[in-house]
Amino acid sequence: xxxxxxxxxxxxxxxxxxxxxxxxxxxxxxxxxxxxxxxxxxxxxxxxxxxxxxxxxxxxxxxxxxxxxxxxxxxxxxxxxxxxxxxxxxxxxxxxxxxxxxxxxxxxxxxxxxxxxxxxxxxxxxxxxxxxxxxxxxxxxxxxxxxxxxxxxxxxxxxxxxxxxxxxxxxxxxxxxxxxxxxxxxxxxxxxxxxxxxxxxxxxxxxxxxxxxxxxxxxxxxxxxxxxxxxxxxxxxxxxxxxxxxxxxxxxxxxxxxxxxxxxxxxxxxxxxxxxxxxxxxxxxxxxxxxxxxxxxxxxxxxxxxxxxxxxxxxxxxxxxxxxxxxxxxxxxxxxxxxxxxxxxxxxxxxxxxxxxxxxxxxxxxxxxxxxxxxxxxxxxxxxxxxxx
Amino acid sequence: xxxxxxxxxxxxxxxxxxxxxxxxxxxxxxxxxxxxxxxxxxxxxxxxxxxxxxxxxxxxxxxxxxxxxxxxxxxxxxxxxxxxxxxxxxxxxxxxxxxxxxxxxxxxxxxxxxxxxxxxxxxxxxxxxxxxxxxxxxxxxxxxxxxxxxxxxxxxxxxxxxxxxxxxxxxxxxxxxxxxxxxxxxxxxxxxxxxxxxxxxxxxxxxxxxxxxxxxxxxxxxxxxxxxxxxxxxxxxxxxxxxxxxxxxxxxxxxxxxxxxxxxxxxxxxxxxxxxxxxxxx
Numbered sequence: 001x002x003x004x005x006x007x008x009x010x011x012x013x014x015x016x017x018x019x020x021x022x023x024x025x026x027x028x029x030x031x032x033x034x035x036x037x038x039x040x041x042x043x044x045x046x047x048x049x050x051x052x053x054x055x056x057x058x059x060x061x062x063x064x065x066x067x068x069x070x071x072x073x074x075x076x077x078x079x080x081x082x083x084x085x086x087x088x089x090x091x092x093x094x095x096x097x098x099x100x101x102x103x104x105x106x107x108x109x110x111x112x113x114x115x116x117x118x119x120x121x122x123x124x125x126x127x128x129x130x131x132x133x134x135x136x137x138x139x140x141x142x143x144x145x146x147x148x149x150x151x152x153x154x155x156x157x158x159x160x161x162x163x164x165x166x167x168x169x170x171x172x173x174x175x176x177x178x179x180x181x182x183x184x185x186x187x188x189x190x191x192x193x194x195x196x197x198x199x200x201x202x203x204x205x206x207x208x209x210x211x212x213x214x215x216x217x218x219x220x221x222x223x224x225x226x227x228x229x230x231x232x233x234x235x236x237x238x239x240x241x242x243x244x245x246x247x248x249x250x251x252x253x254x255x256x257x258x259x260x261x262x263x264x265x266x267x268x269x270x271x272x273x274x275x276x277x278x279x280x281x282x283x284x285x286x287x288x289x290x291x292x293x294x295x296x297x298x299x300x301x302x303x304x305x306x307x308x309x310x311x312x313x314x315x316x317x318x319x320x321x322x323x324x325x326x327x328x329x330x331x332x333x334x335x336x337x338x339x340x341x342x343x344x345x346x347x348x349x350x351x352x353x354x355x356x357x358x359x360x361x362x363x364x365x366x367x368x369x370x371x372x373x374x375x376x377x378x379x380x381x382x383x384x385x386x387x388x389x
Numbered sequence: 390x391x392x393x394x395x396x397x398x399x400x401x402x403x404x405x406x407x408x409x410x411x412x413x414x415x416x417x418x419x420x421x422x423x424x425x426x427x428x429x430x431x432x433x434x435x436x437x438x439x440x441x442x443x444x445x446x447x448x449x450x451x452x453x454x455x456x457x458x459x460x461x462x463x464x465x466x467x468x469x470x471x472x473x474x475x476x477x478x479x480x481x482x483x484x485x486x487x488x489x490x491x492x493x494x495x496x497x498x499x500x501x502x503x504x505x506x507x508x509x510x511x512x513x514x515x516x517x518x519x520x521x522x523x524x525x526x527x528x529x530x531x532x533x534x535x536x537x538x539x540x541x542x543x544x545x546x547x548x549x550x551x552x553x554x555x556x557x558x559x560x561x562x563x564x565x566x567x568x569x570x571x572x573x574x575x576x577x578x579x580x581x582x583x584x585x586x587x588x589x590x591x592x593x594x595x596x597x598x599x600x601x602x603x604x605x606x607x608x609x610x611x612x613x614x615x616x617x618x619x620x621x622x623x624x625x626x627x628x629x630x631x632x633x634x635x636x637x638x639x640x641x642x643x644x645x646x647x648x649x650x651x652x653x654x655x656x657x658x659x660x661x662x663x664x665x666x667x668x669x670x671x
Contacts, residue, residue, distance in 0.1 A: 217530065224529040225519045225541065228508075232516045235505035242441065242499075244491040244520030244581055253526055363507070 007367055015212060019205065026204050039204045041317045043188060046211035047268045049308035052292040053215050053301050054261035059290075060299035060363070061222055062254040063234030065153045067286050068140070069262050071160025074281035075136060076129035076263025077270035078167060081182040082175065083125040089184035096180065097173040106186050122186050126210075126267045133263025134256045136163070145251045157283055167278040181275040188271045210268060214261055219301055221257065230254050295352055297359030302366035307359070319344055392419040393455065394585050394617045395440070395495075400449035401473035402435050402641075409435045410446070411641040412474045417585065422611060422618040424628045426652075427638035428661055433621045434500055436638070437587055441497050442487040447471065450479055454584070457483050458490055492520055496583035498574045500590050500621075506563035510554055510573055513562050514545040517580035545580060551613070552576040568599045572606070579614060586610075588620035592627050600624055604631050629653065637661065 022042065029035050051069060058064045083105045090099055105128075106121030113120070144155045166172065168179045176182075188203040221227055229250050232240040241247055270276045288311070296307030321327035322341040330336075352360065361369070395417040402410040410432040417423045425433050438444040440451055442459065447467055451459035460483040463471040491497075505513050518541040528534045549555045552572060557565065562573060571591060578586055591607070592600045604627055611618055622628045628635065629649040637645040637652060639661040645652050652658055 220532070221526070221530040224532075225515075225522055225524065225538065226526050226529050228512060228516050229519045231508060231512070232505050232519075235507060236503050238443070238487075239499070239503035239505065240516070241487040242491060242497055242503075243517045243577065244488045245516070246486065246488045248486075257526070 010367075018212075019209065022205050022208050023202065026201055037317050041313050042204050043207040043272050044316060045309045045312035046207040047265055047272055048289065048292060048312055049305040050211040050214050050268065051262055051265035052289050052296065052304040052308045053218050054258045054265060055289050056293050056296075056298065056301060056304045057218055057222065057230075057261075058254055058258040059293060060297075061227065061234060062230040062251065064145075064251060064254065065149055066156040066255070066258070067153045067283070067290065068137075068156035068160040068259075069289050070281045070283060070285040071156075071163040072133040072137060072259040072262035073266030073269060073285070074160075074164060074167060074278060075133045076126075076266030077276045077281070078176055078182070078266075078278075079129040079132045079263070080125045080267035081185045081270050081276045083128060084122065084185040085182065086184050093182060093184055094174070094177055097177060099177075100174040125186075126264055129267035130260040130263035133266070134260035137256050137259030138252065141252045141255045145248065145255060157286070160281075160283065160286065164278050164281055176278070179278065181277040182270075183275045185276075186271065187274055189274075207268060207272065210264075214264055215301065215305065218257075218261060222301070226250070226253065291349065293359075295349065295359055297356075297361035297363060299363030300359065300361040300365055303359055303361030306361070306366075314348070315341070315345060393417075394419050394421075394453065395619060396452045397436070397440070398450045398452075399473075399475045399478065400436065400439050400446045400451065401471075401475075402432070402439055402444055403447040403467065403470070403472060406470065406472070408472050408641050410439065410638075413449075413638070413641070413643055415636050415643070415646070417617055417619050419617055420611065420615070421633045422607065422620070422631055424632040424635045425619070425621050425638065426623070426625075426628055426635060430640075431638040432641040433638055434589060435641075437497065437589055437621065440490075440587065441495060442485050442490040445484055448473055448476055448479060450483075453490075453493055453495060456493075457481070458485060458493060458495075459483055488520070491581055491583075494582070494584035495587060496578035496581045496585075497587040498571075498578055498589055498591065500593065502567075502570050502574050504562040504570060504574055504577070506561070508562060509559050510562055510565070511545065511549065511558045513573060513577050514548055514580045515541060517577045518545055520581060548576055548580055552579075567594055568602075571595070571603075575606075575610070579610065583616065585617040585619060588618065588622075590621050590623060592622055592624045595624075597626075600627055603627065607631060 026039060029039060051073060055066075055069050058066050082101050083103060085093055085104055087102070087104050087107060090102070093099075104121075105125045106118045109121035109124070110118035140156070140159050144152060144159065147155055167176045169176075170178050172178065188207055189201075191203045191206045192199040192201055194200055222230070229240070229245045232243065232245055233247060233250055237247060266281075273280075292307045292311050293304055295311065296303030296305070319327075319341045322336045322344060323338055324336070327336050393416055397413060397415050400410060400413045401408065413432070413436060415423075425436060427433055435444065439446040439449075439459065446459065446461050448462050448471065449460070450457055460479055460481045462479045462482070463476050464482075485493075505516065508516075522529075522537050522541055524534045524537050529538070532538065546555070549558060552575075554569070554573060554576060557569065562570065565573060575586075575588070575591070588607070592603050595603060607618060607620075608631065610616060632649055634647065635645075635649055635652045636643060637655070637658050644657045644661055645655045647655070
């Protein structure tokens, strides 16, 4: 009990420090700095960390190998965007169609309640995005969750592609704007305290905060009785059923919750990316997320977060120089040209998989390794004392 | 008359043309220890699977405390293929998934231990408590019903204490020695708060010393948890010492039934185990 309290306290302190650091960096770094990239990749890795953890809930903790993440993100992103587009700009966004949805949640609530209402409106739109994804997951779950392993993966992958095709369908244009991008909705960069030049930008903080809250909820779920039931299903379906766990119901719960947070992640990706287009949510995106989950360790939440940060930082920032000719101060446009980044990146991933077969963290969490290092240090000390004595 | 806990009537399980269990009827009364024996492939585990809902029997009925939990009759393709007896006697179809049957009070262990291998001993028992917890996903996630969670933990802990597994609470289930894995599997089954426990070869792979301990252990859990025990076993020492009644199966058919001494002296049982007299020269 005492141990657990210390552990909880440590995580709270750690998170507060993280928030403080993010806010601090956000104020210090000017948009023109070379370090400005740090903020951008932090935002994106927050989104990917959330989606990777939601995928891990399904693949790592419940043992359902699902590849539908991009489809659920797409639904979250679209729902969010549709319900937050500024009413003045609606006509220019829906240029080819007569738009059906004429509500902007942040504007409606903002008009009634001021800036608090605006914030509530944005949050509502995000949650609505998650709910739409979860609702569709519930329906897809009826046929799909009867399948196992690879077959489940293929079926969910197929459904994700179908969802993408449906959202691009011309007949749905009045709602989804068909294949045209949605824009002019509330973005991360709209999160400011104050107005004009003196405004304090808190967009990175908002992204990190949202991701942390959502991941926190997933962790609480995993540590609850339901999380244990999920793990039981992963370990042995026959035994789980003999212990009174309703397989179908629990798989459905895990699938819906995972999709809910994928939807929230999709909404956050929309906020980050400034435009939403169904074409961006290809199966490629699912595989990027799967890669993060595998790199971090299947069944480790902190592993997924760490891997998401490394993956996004490397692919979007550190290795970008390989595309443009300059990397680590070496200027060699002959070698470092378009595509070379992908070569290095693949080699790096292969190395990680070679040396960490079960991912960076295996199925353990960060506190386990902290304790492991601590144990190593404390067992070494008496030895040194003996040598002196 | 003793109270009927479990009753099987004309249970027949046919896989394609193979009749694995043929018109098997039996009953287990309250507080009894009943054993089901028979040579390999006699249909013992099939009988267990029919009771616990893993298989749907082709024909027949299973009831628990007088309530029908499984009932079926030959349907569709099976109608023409059916080789057993008493088709047409049962008209209802009652079918539950294994979890519903466990909820009604039948717990079981498996022939080849099926623990949640990568989880700890404590978690293994705690998972079995999930079924009877009064909570939903929302209240469980946000700890709105902390009392319920604490009750689950306390009960699981108490059970581990009773089974002398407390010191192993945090070890991974697959790292336990074989005998303890068996014991943990039984503890986990007890955690579902059953009225009858089905043990599938609890002494398999145990040495004589461990088998002795198991004998007293089974008696002890019957007393302490007011359980009825129904088990499959090959160790005749154990079976003869502990059972109140024994059913003997061979090729899916019941060939004998009675007290241990009656069964021991039944020529049909001796034939089934040793082969018919002409062949049994050694």
